[in-house]
Amino acid sequence: MRALAVLLTWSIILLVLASPTVAVEGTALLVEIDGAITSSTDDYISEAVATAEEGGYDVIVITLNTPGGRLDETFSIIESIENTNIPVIGFVYPHGATAWSAGTLILISTDIAAMAPSTVIGSMQPVEISGEGAQPVNDSKVIKALVSYAKVRAKKHARNETAxxxxxxxxxxxDAREAVEYGVVEYVVEDVPSLLREVDGSEVKGQTLHTAGARVVSFEPSLRTSLLAILSDPLLYSILLLIGIYSLIFGLTNPGAGAEIGGMICIALGLIGMGFDVSIAAVFLLILGVALILFELSTPGHGIFAVAGLICTTVGLVLLVPMGYPDQLISPEFTRTLLLSILLPALAVGGLFVFAAYKVAQVQRKKPLMNMGPSGERARVVTSIPPGGSGFVSLHGEYWKATSTVGAAKGDEVVVVERRGAILVVEPSKEEKNEEDTYGKS
Incomplete structure (x- = not known):
């Protein structure tokens, strides 16, 4: 019996040693940054990291396709990446994508950095908007601070600090090939599955990655984060602010229609999209612009006050959108596009609202013809007027009920003889009489 027990024990040991090693399949959370980095991107990444920690994911893959964006949010995103115990991989993807400015700063701060073929990184010099357009910031204090921050992240992950x-x-x-050659990123791969196979077995944050064949789960943000992502689009929140301001103007000049309520809602949504980063000078210009337009509506100024109000609101709106350091780390090309996308709708929508408001005020100030004496005015017959009967004529674009002793045919020109209440007494004009006499004689 003793010999049998020893034999069974050795048999079990041999079977265990002879059995093939079973690979541990990991799970990867795929998080996409696609577009400018705005006030909602920080919430998006924080929520993704929390989801990965709660769900026990082995690795987080952040794909980057961005022109850059807000610097405060970029710092916050990097903080989330560095504070989590889960390895984070940065991947410039898909083919042809770019991770400029803030996107490059995020990439070099991840635990593993990779790029797809035909992708580009760089252009990290901050820019500012002036009267001459988008200009690079050359302030040595600003540049040195940003360089030190970036080099610390590069050194931490053994990347090329000089580059x-x-x-x-x-x-x-x-491009991707140069970035690997100069030690800025570690891998050039075609897609996410290829990336996970390449990094399999790597030691990151004291962990060995088991990512070959890992199950990839795309991150789905909450409804709140999705809504913030929509509202934080610079073009959308600038249009919301425009519509809100001019709706508020219409609501104050024409109460009861509900425009002022809609305007306040649009302004609130626009400010939420901006992250409430409001400049005092911009708010002053917006208030001044609204006041000037309201003054134009109440006191005719031949449109001078309306034009001045439009200029103030447009400039105020542009100032509300953060364009330069320390708010933005974004490529100059995207900055110029962003500025045009804000200015053109602002001018178009603002001009439309001012024109409409001016026409409304013009109609409100116009005296009704009921209080005027239309005698001697010429009108056009709309419906035939039989002798001694009545019909309708058009006078200054308004329909009037009219009567005539001699009658008039549709389309004839008549002269108003007198007005009896709301009814005009008309007779054919001299030209119409002459034509009738001529035809009568022939």
Whole structure:
């Protein structure tokens, strides 16, 4: 019996040693940054990291396709990446994508950095908007602070600090092949599954990655985060603010229609989209612009006050959108596009609202013809007027009931002889009489 027990024990040991090793399949959470980094992107990444920690994911893959964006949110995103115990992989994807400015800063701050073929990173020099357009910031204090921050992240992950510095001071750009060659990123891969196979077995944050064949789950943000992502689009919240301001003007000049309520809702949504980063000067210009337009509606100024109000509201709206350091780390090309996308709708919508408001005020100030003496005015017969009967005529674009002793045919020109209450007494004009006499004689 003893010999049998020893034999069974050794048999079990041999079977265990001979059995093939079973690979541990991991789970990866796929998070996409697609578009400008706005006030909602920070919430989006924080929520994704929390989901990965609660769900026990092995790795987080952040794909980047962005022109850059707000610097405060970028710092917050990097903080979330560095504070989680889950390895985070940055991946510039898909083919042809870019991770400029703030996107590059996020990429070099991830635990593993990779790029798809035909992708580009770089252009990290901050820009500001002036009267001459988008201009690079050359303030040494600003540049040195940003360079130090970026180089610390590069050094932490053993990446090329010199290249990272050149991204900022010289707006250096690199494609995927160059980025790997100069040690800025670790991998060039076609897609996410290929990336997970490449990093399998890597040691990150004291963990060995088991990502070959890992199950990839796309992150689905909450309804709140999705709504903030929509509202934080600069073009959308600038239009919301425009509509809100001019709806408020119409509501104050024509109470009861509910325009002022809709205007306040649009303004609130626009401010939420901006993240409530409001400039005092911009708010002053907006208030001044609204006041000037209201003054134009109440006191005729030949449109001068309305035009001045439009200029103030447009400039105020542009100032509300943060364009330069320290709010933005974004490529100059995207900055110019963003500025045009704000200015053109502002001018178009603002001009439309001012024109409509001016026409409404013009109609309100116009005296009704009932209080005027239309005698001697010429009108056009709309419906035939039989002798001694009545019909309708058009006078200054308004329909009047009219009567005539001699009658008039449809389309004839008549002269108003007198007005009896709301009824005009008319007779054919001299030209119409002459034509009738001529035809009668022939």
């Amino acid at each position: 990272v510095e050149q991204f900022i001071v010289s707006n250096l750009n690199m």
